[in-house]
Structure formats: structure tokens, C-alpha cells
Amino acid sequence: MRHRIHILGNGSLGGLLACRLSPFVDVRMILRSPPYPQSNTDDKRLPLTLDLAGERQSWRFDWETADAAEPISTLFLTTKSYSALNALDSIRHRLTPASRILLWQNGMGSQMQIAQEYADMAVYAASTTEGANRPEDGRIVHAGHGQTWVGPLSANAPFQEAQRLVDLLREAGFSSETTKDIRAQLWRKLSVNCGVNPFTVILNCRNGDILEHAYFQQRIDALCEELSAMLFVAGYGEPAANVKARIVAVAQGTANNISSMLQDVRAGRQTEINAINGFICDYADAHGQPHPVNSELTAGVHALSDHSGQSA
Ligand SMILES: NC(=O)c1ccc[n+]([C@@H]2O[C@H](COP(=O)([O-])OP(=O)(O)OC[C@H]3O[C@@H](n4cnc5c(N)ncnc54)[C@H](OP(=O)(O)O)[C@@H]3O)[C@@H](O)[C@H]2O)c1
Incomplete structure (x- = not known):
């Protein structure tokens, strides 16, 4: 069975990661509320398009809302920094000490707060110079390639798992490195x-x-x-x-x-x-x-x- 990754934060970066990762893992989006029904289709999955190097790719993703019950093994948190803790709290009931959480926020503050409040879990942070934007809902533009670093934040985050996350990001085409000092x-x-x-x-x-x-x-x-x-x-x-x-x-x-x-x-x-x-x-x-x-x-x-x- 393919590894499943949940992405919380269906914005520019979350959409980019979803589209790039989905050939390699089972991506599931966690949405605040159900997406608008798509006319002319019985397919209820979330549609996203990715503009990449002059080509447009179309993807559809399984989605769920935060109140679903299934435990989450790997979570990519891709909300803005000011929403990060609230968003994570909304799915707290689905996280276990075996969960891996990868934080993608820019700036500082939210990561340390989450690492403290979720200290019993494996919390990692990513710092990336990838550039994505969202000119309209459902359309992501990968505007610039960059470099991503991933490293452990909480004491319960083994470094080898950071390497696994980086291996996956590399497979998806992101230039990535682990670091023991993500701070x-x-x-x-x-x-x-x-x-x-x-x-x-x-x-x-x-x-x-x-x-x-x-x-x-x-x-x-x-x-x-x-x-x-x-x-x-x-x-x-x-x-x-x-x-x-x-x-x-x-x-x-x-x-x-x-x-x-x-x-x-x-x-x-x-x-x-x-x-x-x-x-x-x-x-x-x-x-x-x-x-x-x-x-x-x-x-x-x-x-x-x-x-x-x-x-x-
Ligand atoms: N975009 C990039 O290229 C890039 C590069 C490096 C770092 N980053 C960092 O990555 C983070 C995300 O950036 P972004 O550009 O992807 O932001 P964004 O486009 O604004 O996306 C954030 C998404 O999170 C969703 N969200 C907020 N609270 C939520 C909640 N409680 N439950 C579910 N979804 C929730 C938002 O939903 P709504 O739309 O409904 O509010 C939005 O779809 C930021 O910290 C940014 O600095 C981004």
C-alpha cells in the first residue's frame, strides 16, 4: 500500500506539494469546508491544476474535513503562520505519538509554539525557497524552483525520519537537504x-x-x-x-x-x-x-x- 500524506492548508504551497507528491504517495487534502460541487461531473474529488515550466497539469485529490476520524501518520501543515496552531488543533484528535508533522511556515514563532504544545509527537520544520502562487482557486503556479531544508524540531523527532521526508521531496523533484539544526x-x-x-x-x-x-x-x-x-x-x-x-x-x-x-x-x-x-x-x-x-x-x-x- 502506498504511504499516505495528509496536507492541511490547501493554498499555494499545499497545492504545489500535493501535485508534485501525488505520483509517489497517496495525498489526502484536509479542507476547512467541502469544496464547491463541480458542475457536470460526478467526481467529488478536489480538482487542482499546476502550471509548471509552461505546462498545465490537472490533478484530483481525495479530501476530508478536519473532523474526520482516521488517524494521521504524516501531516504536512501548509497554512500561514498565524493559522498554524489553530489549524493543527482542529485535527488534534487524529494525531498520535506515532504521527510525523512537517511544518512549512515562513517566519518564526509558530514552529516553536507547536513543537512545545505537540512535544510528544515527531515535529519537523521545513524552510524552503520554492515559490508558488495561486492566481485563482484551484490553480497553482510553480513560479520558481528553490532549495528546501528539513530538520527535527521536537525532541521526539528522529533525524532518520527527516531523511525519509527529504527522500520523498527529492523523488518529487524538490532540491532538498536534511539539517540537524533547522532553527x-x-x-x-x-x-x-x-x-x-x-x-x-x-x-x-x-x-x-x-x-x-x-x-x-x-x-x-x-x-x-x-x-x-x-x-x-x-x-x-x-x-x-x-x-x-x-x-x-x-x-x-x-x-x-x-x-x-x-x-x-x-x-x-x-x-x-x-x-x-x-x-x-x-x-x-x-x-x-x-x-x-x-x-x-x-x-x-x-x-x-x-x-x-x-x-x-
Ligand atoms: N507559497 C510559497 O511559495 C511559499 C514558499 C515558502 C514558504 N511558504 C510559507 O508556507 C505557508 C503557506 O503559504 P501559502 O502561500 O501556501 O499560503 P496560502 O496560499 O494562503 O495557503 C494557506 C491555506 O491554509 C488554509 N487554512 C488556513 N487555516 C486553515 C484551517 N484552520 N484549516 C484548513 N485550512 C486552513 C487557507 O484556507 P483559506 O484559503 O480558506 O483561508 C489556505 O488555503 C506560509 O507560512 C508561507 O510563508 C510559502
């Missing part, structure tokens, strides 16, 4: 997101364009000092100049991209700012460190989004 990857990605995403929102521009703006140029050095200080506190210390070099390299390397945060603001959706610069503000407060630039950027994004202060 290091999450912090590194967090520092880049802190230096790119809020600027794209405040300046309403593509990633590469932030580099030309005085608003970015006047703040980036001070921002990198704040980020570097927090990286040192977290145990992943790096000089501010390195942090800045990485931010500039990513902005240049993804120059034509519209960041996910700007896409969220333009679509009137809640952003993940609280898990990105907002997380740094909370972390800095907890360690008695100043964070004026992170505060300014967090407030700037909240001011431009309809969802400031929402947490779920």
Missing part, C-alpha cells in the same frame, strides 16, 4: 524576509526595486544591526554586513518577484508580518534589546494592511 535555517531565512518583504509593501514595488529607494538605503544598515544582534542572541551570530549582503543578494536574485507579503496586501489578505519583523520585535523585547527599525517596518505594514493586530 539556523529558519533564522537565516527570517533575517532575509525581514530585510525584503516589509520594504516591498511600504514601497509597493518588486523585490529588486527596493534597492534603489532612499527609504531602504536609509534604514538597511540599522536594520541589519538589529537583526545581527538578535542572531547572536539566538546562537546563530553573524555580522551585520553579512546579513545585509544576503538581503541584497536575495533582492537582486528575485528582482522581478512580487513578495508574498505584497501579494497578500494587494489581495486584502492578512500578512505574516507578525511572524517576521514582529517576531524580531518580541524577541528583542524579551532580551532587552532595542528594535526601532523592526518596529517601524512592522507598523508600516500594519498601516497598509486591513488586518493589523489579527493573530488568527
Whole structure:
């Protein structure tokens, strides 16, 4: 029998993973509510299309709602960071100490909270630079290939299982590696997101364009000092100049991209700012460190989004 993977979070990343993995495993989507009935078909499975390298693939997936009873052996959690814990709690009754949970959230905070609350389970985190978006419901575009790292988060997560997850991701075509210290990857990605995403929102521009703006140029050095200080506190210390070099390299390397945060603001959706610069503000407060630039950027994004202060 094929291994079954449940995916909770039928969005851009969840849809991408579902389509790419389904030739190799039995994918089952967990939905908040049943999908709209498809006209002209008796097939009740969830339809998804994936635009990949100029080709459109069509898939159909078995789905269930959170209240189903079947135990879950492997779960990919692909909601936004602010929904992650609530979403996981909605299927808590289906998880056992034998369950493997792989968290795909960007930013920081939700992963550690889940690792604590689900400490008796095998909790892993992924950090990925794959890029997917969802121009309309049921249609996923794989916009850019990237690199994925997977590593254990909870004490009950054996490293060999991380390797199995990576083997599966590789089989599905994702360039992936295991890491014994996934927190290091999450912090590194967090520092880049802190230096790119809020600027794209405040300046309403593509990633590469932030580099030309005085608003970015006047703040980036001070921002990198704040980020570097927090990286040192977290145990992943790096000089501010390195942090800045990485931010500039990513902005240049993804120059034509519209960041996910700007896409969220333009679509009137809640952003993940609280898990990105907002997380740094909370972390800095907890360690008695100043964070004026992170505060300014967090407030700037909240001011431009309809969802400031929402947490779920
Ligand atoms: N997209 C990417 O390329 C990418 C790359 C790297 C990392 N990430 C990270 O991956 C995470 C997901 O990103 P995304 O772009 O896929 O977001 P997304 O398109 O907004 O998808 C999130 C999905 O989760 C669903 N959801 C939320 N709460 C739920 C619940 N309680 N039960 C069931 N479903 C629930 C949402 O449903 P509704 O639509 O009904 O709200 C939505 O379909 C984020 O943390 C993001 O930063 C994404």
C-alpha cells in the first residue's frame, strides 16, 4: 500500500506539494469546508491544476474535513503562520505519538509554539525557497524552483525520519537537504524576509526595486544591526554586513518577484508580518534589546494592511 500524506492548508504551497507528491504517495487534502460541487461531473474529488515550466497539469485529490476520524501518520501543515496552531488543533484528535508533522511556515514563532504544545509527537520544520502562487482557486503556479531544508524540531523527532521526508521531496523533484539544526535555517531565512518583504509593501514595488529607494538605503544598515544582534542572541551570530549582503543578494536574485507579503496586501489578505519583523520585535523585547527599525517596518505594514493586530 502506498504511504499516505495528509496536507492541511490547501493554498499555494499545499497545492504545489500535493501535485508534485501525488505520483509517489497517496495525498489526502484536509479542507476547512467541502469544496464547491463541480458542475457536470460526478467526481467529488478536489480538482487542482499546476502550471509548471509552461505546462498545465490537472490533478484530483481525495479530501476530508478536519473532523474526520482516521488517524494521521504524516501531516504536512501548509497554512500561514498565524493559522498554524489553530489549524493543527482542529485535527488534534487524529494525531498520535506515532504521527510525523512537517511544518512549512515562513517566519518564526509558530514552529516553536507547536513543537512545545505537540512535544510528544515527531515535529519537523521545513524552510524552503520554492515559490508558488495561486492566481485563482484551484490553480497553482510553480513560479520558481528553490532549495528546501528539513530538520527535527521536537525532541521526539528522529533525524532518520527527516531523511525519509527529504527522500520523498527529492523523488518529487524538490532540491532538498536534511539539517540537524533547522532553527539556523529558519533564522537565516527570517533575517532575509525581514530585510525584503516589509520594504516591498511600504514601497509597493518588486523585490529588486527596493534597492534603489532612499527609504531602504536609509534604514538597511540599522536594520541589519538589529537583526545581527538578535542572531547572536539566538546562537546563530553573524555580522551585520553579512546579513545585509544576503538581503541584497536575495533582492537582486528575485528582482522581478512580487513578495508574498505584497501579494497578500494587494489581495486584502492578512500578512505574516507578525511572524517576521514582529517576531524580531518580541524577541528583542524579551532580551532587552532595542528594535526601532523592526518596529517601524512592522507598523508600516500594519498601516497598509486591513488586518493589523489579527493573530488568527
Ligand atoms: N507559497 C510559497 O511559495 C511559499 C514558499 C515558502 C514558504 N511558504 C510559507 O508556507 C505557508 C503557506 O503559504 P501559502 O502561500 O501556501 O499560503 P496560502 O496560499 O494562503 O495557503 C494557506 C491555506 O491554509 C488554509 N487554512 C488556513 N487555516 C486553515 C484551517 N484552520 N484549516 C484548513 N485550512 C486552513 C487557507 O484556507 P483559506 O484559503 O480558506 O483561508 C489556505 O488555503 C506560509 O507560512 C508561507 O510563508 C510559502
